[in-house]
Amino acid sequence: MYVCLCKGITDTQIQSAVHDGAHSLGKLRKSLGVATQCGKCSSLTREILDETLQEV
Ligand code: FES
Known part of the structure; x- marks a missing residue:
C-alpha cells in the first residue's frame, strides 16, 4: 500500500528501512525521502x- 504518494513509498519500504536501522521519522525522511514534500503521510509513517x- 502506498503511504507517501509524493515520493511513491509503500508501507513495506518503510518497514524494511526501520528493520535496517531507521528508528525515527527523521531517519526515515533521510533514507527514503518519505514525508519530505506535502507532509500528509507523516502521521501514517x-x-x-x-x-x-x-x-x-
Ligand atoms: Fe508523503 Fe506528500 S504524501 S510527502
Missing part, C-alpha cells in the same frame, strides 16, 4: 514506524 519498532 509514524504509526508504521511505531508498529514496526514493536516487532524489532
